Amino acid sequence: AQSVAQPEDQVNVAEGNPLTVKCTYSVSGNPYLFWYVQYPNRGLQFLLKYITGDNLVKGSYGFEAEFNKSQTSFHLKKPSALVSDSALYFCAVILSNFGNEKLTFGTGTRLTIIP
């Protein structure tokens, strides 16, 4: 079985400061990892993904994430937070087996950027 944990329900960061949203995963094979963002009353927007290769993945809106296999983590980061980054963030995982494309999501982390 695959699972994702987002240990923080809420993260508050001052505007201009770096931000980190944490994610750890548990799978029995090679994971494909994703970050999605959700704004109020909206669907999920794709931010970035890790498939293979470089452990540092760059995505939309200046976000990046680092895949750490030994710590089974995939934390989302941004060097300088904007107020517009305030939203709900979800980490998700897929097992890299053909046909098993079900996304398993974490419970989400609400990010609030304080002006």
Place this chain on the structure above:
Amino acid sequence: DAGVTQSPTHLIKTRGQQVTLRCSPKSGHDTVSWYQQALGQGPQFIFQYYEEEERQRGNFPDRFSGHQFPNYSSELNVNALLLGDSALYLCASSLREMNTEAFFGQGTRLTVV
């Protein structure tokens, strides 16, 4: 290029009724997945359709059923609605290849009263 579109955006139903939600995938996508997102929770996988067949199913009762049409659009049907079925229902489309990300629609907010 239109993304994933879902209809309706909001819906109010009474317990025991039946509901049908619709989804048109992003142009060029052939796989449609449905997710239920209860308030304050992450999306939960309901099922996935490819080539007009249900390929995978999550832990949802048989009251939840679906269909995919030849043009890749999809419907989610829920029978005998319960209050606990109130949620945001998300449709996601993708290509069959493993390394393409899923694109999500804006969702249908279902309220059961």
